[in-house]
Amino acid sequence: MKITMLGTGAALPDPDRGQSAILLTLDDDTHYLFDCGEGATRQMVRANVDPAKVGFVFLTHLHHDHICDYPYFVISSWMLNKTGAPLVLGPKGTRHFVDHLFENGAYHTDYQARSAYPVRQANLEAMRPEVREVSPGPVFDDGRVRISVDWVEHIPRDVCECFGVRVEAEGKVIAFSGDTAPCEAMVRLAQDADLLIHECTFPESFIAHRAKTGVGTYAHTSPTDLGIIASRAGVKSLVATHFGHFDSTSPVIKRAAAKHLPVELMGPHLMDEIVADIRKNYTGPLRLAHDLMRIDL
Numbered sequence: 351m352k353i354t355m356l357g358t359g360a361a362l363p364d365p366d367r368g369q370s371a372i373l374l375t376l377d378d379d380t381h382y383l384f385d386c387g388e389g390a391t392r393q394m395v396r397a398n399v400d401p402a403k404v405g406f407v408f409l410t411h412l413h414h415d416h417i418c419d420y421p422y423f424v425i426s427s428w429m430l431n432k433t434g435a436p437l438v439l440g441p442k443g444t445r446h447f448v449d450h451l452f453e454n455g456a457y458h459t460d461y462q463a464r465s466a467y468p469v470r471q472a473n474l475e476a477m478r479p480e481v482r483e484v485s486p487g488p489v490f491d492d493g494r495v496r497i498s499v500d501w502v503e504h505i506p507r508d509v510c511e512c513f514g515v516r517v518e519a520e521g522k523v524i525a526f527s528g529d530t531a532p533c534e535a536m537v538r539l540a541q542d543a544d545l546l547i548h549e550c551t552f553p554e555s556f557i558a559h560r561a562k563t564g565v566g567t568y569a570h571t572s573p574t575d576l577g578i579i580a581s582r583a584g585v586k587s588l589v590a591t592h593f594g595h596f597d598s599t600s601p602v603i604k605r606a607a608a609k610h611l612p613v614e615l616m617g618p619h620l621m622d623e624i625v626a627d628i629r630k631n632y633t634g635p636l637r638l639a640h641d642l643m644r645i646d647l
């Protein structure tokens with residue numbers, strides 16, 4: 351199988367990174383999408399994947415940087431002649447999000463206009479996803495891919511559940527954190543995984559700045575803690591992702607983020623700090639994700 355990191359950034363518009371989206375592709379070319387942040391659909395096309403061929407979507411939580419490309423993905427799939435309804439798994443609230451987009455939803459006018467064309471009527475089911483709101487435990491098994499999930503710690507659970515994921519396919523195990531502070535659930539989900547893809551939103555120097563200034567909220571995993579998690583779980587390889595723009599050189603981001611980030615510290619050199627801090631506790635194979643990075647397993 352292969353994994354394509356479609357988007358590796360966080361919540362702000364970033365000229366160098368799309369938002370969270372990971373595509374798992376089996377050897378028989380079946381695709382499974384995990385999160386659908388900004389740019390996910392376009393990145394599929396750049397990775398030579400037809401969005402209409404992606405029939406499975408798992409949303410780890412409902413923050414915009416994990417779901418905002420979803421409407422575009424569904425409409426694009428429809429226009430690219432997708433057949434069948436997409437299957438969408440996610441936390442409580444996923445049904446509300448999905449059901450208020452197209453027919454009688456935010457894109458109702460577009461839907462009404464386009465569905466008048468006979469060619470678009472042929473596959474209206476592509477606009478009517480099947481939604482399953484999931485709970486901790488096994489959530490999916492199609493005979494090729496098995497998925498189990500657990501709650502991770504990112505947003506208060508009464509606002510939105512956030513899930514970490516364990517995927518078993520082709521004899522391999524992949525774990526994905528979604529967004530989370532360090533938590534035991536993620537150590538369990540990643541136990542002995544061949545690959546752990548884990549968020550690593552800010553370097554230690556940013557976290558210290560945010561703690562000192564009291565600006566912004568913090569429910570992410572530091573590189574030092576990520577090394578501990580990877581080591582305790584005994585993962586065979588680690589990919590850090592969901593980078594919170596600290597490596598950006600964009601003047602727009604620097605100006606806009608000055609209130610909640612130490613923008614004078616920003617730059618690509620911070621990736622070295624990330625690696626050094628992960629390495630304090632984890633010595634196995636390590637990669638820092640970038641958009642369209644491909645991982646063969």
Ligand SMILES: [Zn+2]
Nearest residue numbers: 360413415529
């Ligand atoms: Zn996020």
